[in-house]
Amino acid sequence: MFGYIRPVKGELYVKDSEFYSAVYCGLCRYGGKNISHLTRWLLNYDFVLLALLRMSLSGEKVCVEKKRCPYKLGKKACACADGSYAFVCSAFGLLTYGKLLDDIKDEKGFSRFCKKMIKPIFARIAKKSDTYDGLRDIVNEGLNATDIAESQNLDSVDRSADGFAAMMKKIASYGLDGEKKLIAESCGYHIGRFIYIADALDDIKDDEKSGNYNPLLKKYENSENAISHLNEIEETLYDSLNAFSNHYALLASNPINAYDRLIFNIVELGGRNAVKRIIERKNEK
Amino acid sequence: MNNPYEVLGVSENASDEEIKKAYRKLAKQYHPDNYTDNPLKDLADEKMKAINEAYDLIQKERAGNGYNRQQNYGYNSNNTNNSYYGDSGFARIRRLINSGRVDEAEVLLNGMGSGERNAEWHFLMSLVYYRKGWLQDARSEINLACSMDPYNREYRNFQQRMSSGAYSSPYSNMNTNEIGCSTCDICQGLLCADCCCECLGGDCIRCC
Numbered sequence: 001m002f003g004y005i006r007p008v009k010g011e012l013y014v015k016d017s018e019f020y021s022a023v024y025c026g027l028c029r030y031g032g033k034n035i036s037h038l039t040r041w042l043l044n045y046d047f048v049l050l051a052l053l054r055m056s057l058s059g060e061k062v063c064v065e066k067k068r069c070p071y072k073l074g075k076k077a078c079a080c081a082d083g084s085y086a087f088v089c090s091a092f093g094l095l096t097y098g099k100l101l102d103d104i105k106d107e108k109g110f111s112r113f114c115k116k117m118i119k120p121i122f123a124r125i126a127k128k129s130d131t132y133d134g135l136r137d138i139v140n141e142g143l144n145a146t147d148i149a150e151s152q153n154l155d156s157v158d159r160s161a162d163g164f165a166a167m168m169k170k171i172a173s174y175g176l177d178g179e180k181k182l183i184a185e186s187c188g189y190h191i192g193r194f195i196y197i198a199d200a201l202d203d204i205k206d207d208e209k210s211g212n213y214n215p216l217l218k219k220y221e222n223s224e225n226a227i228s229h230l231n232e233i234e235e236t237l238y239d240s241l242n243a244f245s246n247h248y249a250l251l252a253s254n255p256i257n258a259y260d261r262l263i264f265n266i267v268e269l270g271g272r273n274a275v276k277r278i279i280e281r282k283n284e285k
Numbered sequence: 286m287n288n289p290y291e292v293l294g295v296s297e298n299a300s301d302e303e304i305k306k307a308y309r310k311l312a313k314q315y316h317p318d319n320y321t322d323n324p325l326k327d328l329a330d331e332k333m334k335a336i337n338e339a340y341d342l343i344q345k346e347r348a349g350n351g352y353n354r355q356q357n358y359g360y361n362s363n364n365t366n367n368s369y370y371g372d373s374g375f376a377r378i379r380r381l382i383n384s385g386r387v388d389e390a391e392v393l394l395n396g397m398g399s400g401e402r403n404a405e406w407h408f409l410m411s412l413v414y415y416r417k418g419w420l421q422d423a424r425s426e427i428n429l430a431c432s433m434d435p436y437n438r439e440y441r442n443f444q445q446r447m448s449s450g451a452y453s454s455p456y457s458n459m460n461t462n463e464i465g466c467s468t469c470d471i472c473q474g475l476l477c478a479d480c481c482c483e484c485l486g487g488d489c490i491r492c493c
Contacts, residue, residue: 249451
């Protein structure tokens with residue numbers, strides 16, 4: 001989870017924009033209080049989307065209250081949805097720790113040393129986060145599957161993204177059943193796939209230098225060639241966003257509510273903006 | 286080859302109806318679907334092939350050249366994975382995809398020879414990949430299907446559906462560059478029509 005997908009606030013109703021900020025605030029507050037203060041610094045937009053998705057799917061009752069923020073002066077509107085926050089923060093803690101272990105395994109030199117030094121702190125976060133049965137296994141399995149796919153040096157973007165996407169599918173649908181589970185699975189899968197491929201596109205030049213595995217490099221041989229096929233990559237990223245919103249629409253109420261408007265905005269506009277931002281960054285380099 | 290009547294377990298004097306019945310019973314028994322994860326799958330496939338060949342032979346013997354069983358039963362004896370009597374192979378794969386059994390559908394599609402990989406094959410493969418979430422592969426298959434059969438509406442619709450967001454989303458139309466007709470466009474149109482009418486001596490809108 002890398003914080004790619006944020007809403008396009010200019011296109012939101014003011015009330016929805018305020019609600020989004022309140023959810024972000026609530027999630028940050030919950031994480032800081034119950035997991036670790038570090039989560040306040042590390043939480044990102046992707047987890048807010050996950051929280052919104054879970055809130056929308058679980059139908060949890062949410063109230064917005066003014067609460068004091070230790071990092072900002074004055075009181076801020078804060079949405080309370082502890083059930084969804086608890087789950088998202090757990091997933092966050094376990095994912096961050098899993099990712100750190102992965103980095104320690106893959107990296108060399110000073111950055112590996114630094115990561116080894118901070119490992120106990122994240123181990124503590126992971127331990128505190130491990131409150132849902134089977135969630136740790138889901139994360140470990142997903143990261144392992146990603147590792148295996150990478151070690152196989154697959155040249156199919158879809159196949160290498162499958163491990164991470166399948167993990168997100170299980171996380172998004174955890175504890176749900178019936179129709180909601182199916183929708184959550186599909187949404188989780190596509191958002192996972194999007195994040196994985198967008199990250200691969202973002203890192204393409206660094207990976208080429210360091211020689212790390214990158215599915216896009218493998219498929220298009222080098223970064224120059226990949227960038228000349230940007231249309232194809234963009235298209236497949238947009239396809240994921242379209243698939244997400246098409247599947248989410250099965251759940252959306254009629255007329256659509258604040259969650260639906262926010263989620264559609266984040267996915268359809270925010271996702272496209274994220275891709276454009278990454279491409280701009282590539283062009284600047 | 287053994288006596289085809291023995292393979293089907295009927296006497297040589299049996300009626301067409303009896304032969305058909307025996308064939309259906311055996312085909313159901315040895316159908317590849319019953320053995321998907323079974324170590325004896327190859328054996329079952331061989332049996333199925335033998336039954337098909339025997340049935341083909343009897344039909345040819347009895348009906349002469351005018352009768353083409355495949356048209357009626359859609360069963361291709363060269364590839365036991367293809368189809369089941371009663372419908373064509375693709376119809377069966379469609380049913381599997383619709384009922385969510387995409388892995389089985391993929392196995393059946395992959396089992397088809399390169400000669401049978403027509404536009405519909407690529408379309409169905411695209412559906413399978415779409416269901417699995419493998420959208421890049423799905424996209425390349427549907428593009429191939431559309432280029433092989435450019436006038437097929439079903440393939441085109443699916444291709445378009447992949448490119449569009451949810452209908453109920455207020456943002457879907459913002460991503461495509463569709464030209465809509467807003468209130469402003471209507472007023473502009475009316476004013477233009479009024480100008481044209483006035484040039485010709487008439488008047489469309491009295492007040493201006």
